[in-house]
Amino acid sequence: MDATRTADVAVVGAGIVGLACAVELARAGTSVALVGPRTGDHAGQASRAAGAMLTVFSEVEAAHAPERVAMEVAERVAARAGYEAWLDQLAEITGGPAVSLVPGVWVTASVPADRAELAAIAAAAADAGLPGQLHPPDAVPGLQSESVFEALWLPGEAGVDAAALTAVAAAAAIAHPRITWYDTDAVTLAETGAAMQVRVATGDTVTTDQLVLAAGVQIPALLRRSRRIEMGAPPVLAGRGVSMVLDAAPVAVTAPVRTPNRGFACGAHLVARGDGQIYLGATNRLTTRPDPDRRASADEIATLLHDGIRELNAGLRNAQVRDIRVGYRPFTIDHLPLVGRTAHPNVLLATATYRCGMLLAPRVATLIRTEIDHPGALNSHPYSPSRPMPEPDLAQLVGEHSAALVELVCQPGGQLPAGAPAPLGTTLSTALAHQLADPSVRRLAASAPVPEVLPLLLDIIGRSTR
Template sequence: MRDVVVVGGGVLGMAVALAAADAGLRVTLVSPGCRTEGAASAAAGAMLGVLGEHTVEDTDPADLEFRFASAGLWPGWLAALAEHTPSPVVLRHGTVVIANLDHPGDQDNLDAIERAAGDLGLRAQRLDPRHVPGLRPAPRHAPVAALACPDEGWVDADALLDALDSASVRHPRITTVSDTVRRVTVSPDGSRVTGVRLGAGGELPAAQVVLAAGAATGALLDGLTPPTLPAVLPAKGVSMLLDVPVAEQPPMVIRTPNRDFACGLHLVPRAARGLYLGATNRPGPAGGATTDEHLSLLHGLLHQFRTDLRTTTVRETRWGHRPATGDGKPLLGPVGPEGLHLATGTYRNGILMAPAVAAIVTAGLLGEPCPVPHPYAPSRPRLQPDADRLTHLLATGADHMTSVFLDPGGTLPFDRQGQLAATLAALVNLALHPKPDAQTDDLREALRARLNDRPTLEGVCDLFNILKP
């Protein structure tokens, strides 16, 4: 019997397997391959976004602090990885975050990033956006502000996957199995795990099991854990590799702040592999890259970043399902039956968090104290937003939704985008509000009165004048 079975061959799964094996455990790593279609790691930009992922909406300092702690582990983690593989992974630094008028929240998020840098003691400097190296936007889409973050790291995701895969195969205490897992097996009384059943048939017995299977983790948890556990949901991201010569690639990452439910637009130089362009975000069922996702990426590239790339060859389109949880937080550590551990729910930060996640899960496997403080224990209660939280969530979501509706290339006159967002937020709030109150009752009566006065199409069209931002 193996000490532990790790399910999942992405960056997190291989990082956990290597850390556990280095700690002396006998590990079986089960995965159909790190570049299986739909795997998040292979489609990732691999930005180590301590600051780049921060927005004005992020009021919980724990998330920022955990990303910062994870980034601090990277130099030592890569040095340890180099002992197991001849494939080098170079940690590079330097990111410029731009704000333009295509998305009204950009400048607020740039301010939030600058404040976060000050809180963490990281460098951040305002730049004249006209002088950002490698940026050639269309005039009407040019940035109005830019912030240089020289401490922000990034790596080549392909090089990282190659190194982790090579190290996993070479490690004397890791056995790799090219297969999927159908389910986790448990003892007759359901109190502890006994191993996994493979997709091709047969079982692998193990004293402990780590589920690091990304968005596929949710299906493996069915029936094993308390129903209060936050759901693990797929969030598809689409990216591209462009055939851009090394000399014409920017010397750093160029990105926008997070926007439209996603990590915004970003360019990541990958030398001979080309220039990485990412990324979309679409929660929902499995599937490949769609025409509108291609259009969204290329429209942003050719207008907001590089007009000169309009005739560039697209080498490859990639897509993967990021694991997102119902409350937006990772699931790290032991849960449910004895011997079951989770390493998932990291959403867009799986590569950044890999060293910390590996250390946390390995400590749990060994029964040792957690080496990196975090609030992401799977046993936390399911988030139940109150009325104020729901109202705020809907207002912010409606603002992003209208931006998605208008993208790519759409504009509305005057303050109509704000009016549309306010209308959407108010109507959804009325539909979903957990219980009537004076505010929602007054709004509902105002809408009814307006339609009673003008029961016409024009009356419906005029409702947005009541639902002001």
């Protein structure tokens, strides 16, 4: 039978960000309705497919503008500074042990271009007062690669067992007396006077004073089903990632080991899990139609295994595959999170953390609590949903990423003669610029004007020439 219940705040989304927001608000004395599946396989959820690394600095890229690096790193440093305290809070609520962190992350260099990437990462860490140190490959526990020629140790970062952390955060939400968890999906949103209503799949309705949307890439579909909810917020895009859980490598991995970002994707990385297994992640490709039921493709698996075996640990070729996961990472055109109040006075966003969801979750939760306690407090914050977000020129976007296009077409394992990458990059950029004359291609590019759209455009070119 349908039922209507009330709460001060409803949080839609039960990934790590939604869980963190629900617990933080409840600790502050707020009654919370948490809407999202508690059971099942959580297909497509980014949190359940994550590694995870607390990447304060290693997400920096050489091409990033200094102003962007300074702002993003400052937020990630703030998140990292309070992380152990947050883990202790979760443990206090559950009555169990705190999830432990593995100090430090290794970032490897395998190709000449990686030197610039490691230099940019090292500079960001040094500016934050947490400098890294360069080491030879044989200093990296768990690294077994003929291609790596140096590695950067980042003591200011850390690894965490994402599965264990998500389970503890979920247990804290279940245990907290001010949280009511609806173990189902939100179907529609509606206004009712000065309040909001969330209709869930069981037929129940939650009436709430304020609504926090933390459902990641599911937010656009939820809003499409909910007429007349105007938020004036930027679009939430989806980056599809595939990861694996393997038997432990022949050489024990202690701290996480990763490559720099390249080819429109995050770096390949190995993270030890508490159960003695190894997490290998992760691919990243923009998709305009996130489908939680779509399984990993053979190409995604091949790319992931190639990167892991060739660049990180050759012994993985003999490891048994225990699990393959697909997760959709939410992100925005400017690649910054959306945290704060929207143009609708009752609706807040807590999403688009992209590849830093595990790290930023407690920081986002604190910001959301601040905005609910003090409306307008985040209006000038870099994560504010109301911030200006100019769209990049598509032709310029193509021209600026010729090197990444070459990296993309050479995966997995392709080699080019000396001097060939530059002209090939020019050729690919020219072909893509020409393809933008096609109205359907231009509509696709305009719907997601980010560098991650370029691989999709290459696919279109390939299909059109068959």
